[in-house]
Amino acid sequence: MTNDDITIEDREIQALLKDYPMPQAPAGFYDQALARATHEGSRRQRNRWLATGFGGAIAAGLAIWMFGAMLLTNPDVPTVNAEIPGITMALEAPRTVNFMFSSAEALDSAMLTVSLPAGLELQGFPGETEVTWETSLDKGKNYLPLTLVAVTPAHGELLARLEHDDRNRTFRLRVDTP
């Protein structure tokens, strides 16, 4: 520990920070990460993510490594909440939202579940409040366009849950229909 610019007032804070727990990697994580890195070069990439929209299977399954992000069709759309991305929709006017998942490895048999708030539907799935399908991810960025339709005034969150093996991520999108 250094004493760079430590004032008396800082010491209590510093003592608390010094006691802040040291992160530990899960058991076996390093070995798995190393194996993925060294095999990455030889892994065949397959992309069925967008070819059919849904479905597909790919080579050997690996634990999931994702960054979650979302790109809106109109990046200037203001967010409803400062922390949760949001869009405002017009009734019966389909709008496509692009989800982006970045994976460090190609993955097969990932399960994607989209849960919709009341009044919002996925185009092509009328009346469904939850839609699940199996899909695969390429190494790198994978884009998933979802076309949404507000059939009645909707105020809530769309949840997109991506699962692979025992890992999962859920992403949130606030949707409001005035």
Place this chain on the structure above:
Amino acid sequence: MSSAANNQTFERLVRPHFDRLFRLAWRLTGSKAEAEDLFQELLIKAFGKLDDLVHIEEPGSWLCRVMYNLFIDEQRRFKRRRMLTVEEGQLGGDGLAGLPGPGDPHYDNRRIEKLERLDSALAQLSDEHRVVVLLHDTEGYKITEIQELTGIAIGTIKSRLHRARVRLREILTADGTLS
């Protein structure tokens, strides 16, 4: 060099630095899941640069810088549009999960409460303030080491460190953690 030899060389160079790199990844991202992502991305990138890596005198420092740059690149690209993960707290192994729980002879309820409040206060800082204060006050990096890692001017680092501590003090005084 054969594939197996490449793998062995790579492991020999990077494995000694895994704990340090994982802690850095966690301090940068603030979550276990994203730390694992960043760590994985780093290894994949580093393996692709194995020919360079074998000639680097201090691979640990080099790997830390590459990790930091990966983190910044991702931030720049996605910061404003990144979706929140809502279940990271349920993934296990997060922040305070390694601390003794009730029933453990080392359980210290008062300490746990303080650390939980600190955890919450840190989450309220901006990324740039949180990273600097954690690297310096928790991980023990010197200001000059943070400068080497991030490329940020020393004056800026000192300013961020000061502001981060002031903000933490405000939050932790307001909630009664500090007097």
